Amino acid sequence: MASDRTLNPESDSYESRPVFYIGQHDSNRSVTLSDYQYGHVLDCGFGFVTTPITNHHFFQRVVDLYKGYLIEREEWALGRLTASQLANSSLPGPVVPTLTDKDTTYFPSNYVGSLVAYASPWIDLCSLNPHISSISRQVLNLEVAYANFCGARSIIVPGPRDDESRGVAQYARAIQEALQVAGRANLIIHMPMYREPNLEEKAETLSSLFTRTNGAKVDAPAVIDLFSAWDSWHTVRSVCTYASRLFVALRMPKRMPEKDLQQRWFAEPLHYLSIRKAVFQLNRSGHPTLNKSHQELINHYMRLKNAPWLILCDVGPDVEAVEASKPVELSADKMAVDFPSLDEAKKVLKENRGSRLPPLNTYVSYLKYLERQQAPYSILETPTLVNFQDWLQSPLQPLSDNLESATYEMFEGDPVKYDQYELAIQEAMAEWKVLKKPTSSVVSKDSDSPELIVAVAGAGRGPLVTRVLRAAKTTNTRIQLWALEKNQNAYVYLLRQNQREWDNQVTVVKTDMRGWEGPRPKGYTNIITTVDILVTELLGSFGDNELSPECLDGIQRHIARPHGISIPQSYTAHLSPISTPRIFADISSRSDVDPNAFETPWVVRLFAMDFVSQKVPGHGRFQQAWEFIHPVEVSRADDFSAEHGADNKYAIIGGGNMSGSSGTNDHNARHCHLTFVCPTRGVIHGLAGFFESVLYAPQTADKEPVEISILPDQIDRKSKDMISWFPIFFPLKTPLYFPTDTELEVSMWRQTDDTKVWYEWMVEVFAWAGPKTRIKVGATEMHSSRKIACLM
Incomplete structure (x- = not known):
């Protein structure tokens, strides 16, 4: 560029x-x-x-x-x-x-x-x-x-x-x-x-x-x-x-x-x-x-x-006037030899072209x-970020895939996200002291001061671990810190970081967070305690699309009750129908070699697009689809483990959402039906997905919650210049045209069969035929990402 x-x-x-x-x-x-x-x-x-x-x-x-x-x-x-x-x-x-x-x-x-x-x-x-x-x-x-x-x-x-x-x-x-x-x-x-x-x-x-x-003039x-x-x-x-x-x-x-x-x-x-x-x-x-x-x-x-x-x-x-005044070319009789001298050439050029252009x-x-x-160009318009405009990326599957170091490094290049996380951790630690909450640590023989038990689950290369240590130092809080990571390659990096950067203050554990047995206090080998503050960065572009709910379900049993804290505390998914011809054309060109191209929720930095709906009373341009809150007090998986044992994954206790599923993940299924108002006619090519998250909401009344957001109308207020997440795009196989003064009815489902999670979506168009009568004038087919579902 x-x-x-x-x-x-x-x-x-x-x-x-x-x-x-x-x-x-x-x-x-x-x-x-x-x-x-x-x-x-x-x-x-x-x-x-x-x-x-x-x-x-x-x-x-x-x-x-x-x-x-x-x-x-x-x-x-x-x-x-x-x-x-x-x-x-x-x-x-x-x-x-x-x-x-x-x-x-x-x-x-x-x-x-x-x-x-x-x-x-x-x-x-x-x-x-x-x-x-x-x-x-x-x-x-x-x-x-x-x-x-x-x-x-x-x-x-x-x-x-x-x-x-x-x-x-x-x-x-x-x-x-x-x-x-x-x-x-x-x-x-x-x-x-x-x-x-x-x-x-x-x-x-x-x-x-x-x-x-x-000669008759046609009136405008x-x-x-x-x-x-x-x-x-x-x-x-x-x-x-x-x-x-x-x-x-x-x-x-x-x-x-x-x-x-x-x-x-x-x-x-x-x-x-x-x-x-x-x-x-x-x-x-x-x-x-x-x-x-x-x-x-x-x-x-x-x-x-x-x-x-x-x-x-x-x-x-006026090029015709220029052509008329075109100078004659150098003739042979003006040249003493086959080629003029430099002085002669300079003189002729000056005569032909004048003294200046x-x-x-x-x-x-x-x-x-x-x-x-x-x-x-602003911070968000670096050459790299500009090149990401309307460029399709397949969503990450961090549970089934091990990310490379370069991917982690790219995510770590966003100071805004980690500043907000550090602020949330600081607020949580400071308020813990003010409210005099209990801790999960066992008082050691060397000190009568309790220590806060903190775990970073899905630590990657450790940026959140660094921020936890900084927050503890800022608030003068004694902590015991665990870093959990299932990626064996990132685990090696974490061990090195612990020696060189963290002064061996961190207990690094290679494990899937869902299978972790829990923290063992320093100096004790036969005691397993609970976590006071659990910190994760499992959020995707739609909030839950990288299986944050399922991952946290597996580790939330270690959070101390009732005072334990999850950071993030909650997150919401949001939708808006958009027109984006360039992306539709790109997906269409891929569909010949990728039969699931139109069933894939793509991660993309949406830029050349049009939000077709308008904000009117009762109906926003961006509307919330659903919300997840952590920790969940009791989940179906907890009941299942209590009855059949934590290792018994094959016992069937119910029909669940899908035939043949046990239903242990049903509480993470979601459905929404949203209405968007479109005063001018147009066409939509898909649904833009965004998320917001409350990292920590202080219990003190006069303090604002610490949040991050990628909603276009909220990002500058809550997390300005944050670049860690691009929106998600749910495409339509066929562009959906709608007339003036219509309403778009968007239906979306988050589906699960206990082994994977996927989305289904469709859009319907309704036009007003009278003050109280609507008629359906168009609809899409049901789209489903089940064939490329996120594996649990």
Whole structure:
């Protein structure tokens, strides 16, 4: 990812910002720029230019073809054709001949990669006239095939000019075909953000040329449907099955719409952001500027990992005037020898090019100014974290898999999480003294001061062990500390840490926490006591998705009752339906080799997305699915162990949730049914999952609980800049479209059969047909992650 870097990269003031790649588009350009013209445009500050694929000669040839066809049809209608000509009941439609060298000035070149091919804006793929739409489709196929041959990486195709459903369907079908014709190039559909007047292409279409309105002006609609252009784009990309080579170029309007629409487009696969001259305003000095809302949109879009490039439309320079003033090349009679001397060459270059390069285009200068005014990348926008945007990761299975050191190290790089854990441990230890709670330790012969029994379960490489020791030192609390870890490789690391960093203050035990026999006080081999404070970091992106409830069930019997503490004390799972086309396209591309791709709850740093619901009274944008609280006073597993013995895993005591299960884990099953309100129409591709956790809630009334959260509307308040967890994403096999003013009913289950845990989810759409009547207008199938369940 490129970035603008200011000051010395080795200094403390080193900053980076997104870079603006600025291109030029001239809607009146009919031929490809010459080398000299292209060089001049680059000298004016542009990084790339658009070029028409075909020229006016080809346009006229197509017009003449259709005129000839109309004349032929008229002859047939008047009965002037011969009997043999009338033998066929209908004349065939016009066929556009292949391109010739007179039809184009676009040829392969050494800088073809810097030219963005632009399809003819006069074609009308949406025309209800079948012959015009057929001609338009043929022209598009000829152009994209030729541009693909020339080496074009990107081909911009003007989008539909209105949102009439029949015409948009024809357009989508033509784009689907063009993607097959252009086997390598990306197709970028040039769409307005909404149907703002004068935001369309300037060129007349074939339909308008042959259906003149005698100067009658078509009135603009009294009410503009803000989402109709997005609807058309959604139809196109749905017909093209979210093709990986299909993108959108978004026209920036003069008047910015509501934030919901801006965010909707933010979630789409943006390739270009085009800005016409009329969008700019002139300041007192006569220089172009953009208002604050336009600046905010650009700055927001530039935060994407694959940020859109900017295209300035019709802002100059005048390349025809440049071509007219092109200097003559050095002739042989001016050269004394085959090659001029350095002095002669310098003199000729000065005469030809002048004393300096042309000044930067004023619009380019302004955008460069905006580029420098962007806020530097934040802590959460390091190159590593930016690369994680919308990147799918399979959830960890820490119970069945042993993590590598690099994975532990990545988690340990988040100071916010461990600061919050340390604060929670401090609060617990301090309050223990204030409330004069008993301890589980046995008073040793050497000291009459009791010690707090603390255990870190699932210690990994020991970051929480370090924080426990620091909290004990801060609060001046005497502790006995156990570190439990089942990963035999991490166990070796913990032993080394205990010798080198912890001064052998820790008892390191290699064990699955569920099978631990309990702590033995110092100096005693025949006594097993209980734990006063149990510390774990078993939470996943959805809170419980890495089996924290099941793991804590297995060790909670060692927590002292009733005063023992679990950190975390509780955690809640939250859901929100989202639109995320990029991730859906990614999962779709994987589904051919991974049949469970759409049944997998993916861990992903959601970024290019749109939260489709709104917060209204009684229904939030993020809603709680369920909660787990620790320790659980009595679990089914405790009853099972008491009756059948802790080692008897095969006795069946009931049907449980699943056929054949004992039901010992039923208390960790969950179900939720949530209602989300969507005032504007849209589409969802899945459910975003988040969690919050209360690490410790002080019993003292005037103290706030110590919490961590990845909820978008709470993370800054509870655990700002925490990066340990990305959200979880529950995908839908088929995108679910919903109309305006609808409610999305989300049902989710946390299921178990005592050996594994999985999730099931579905979404239903209800629309209001009256003040008190709802009708179901759509639904997904039931999704299930059982085939890739988390193993207990």
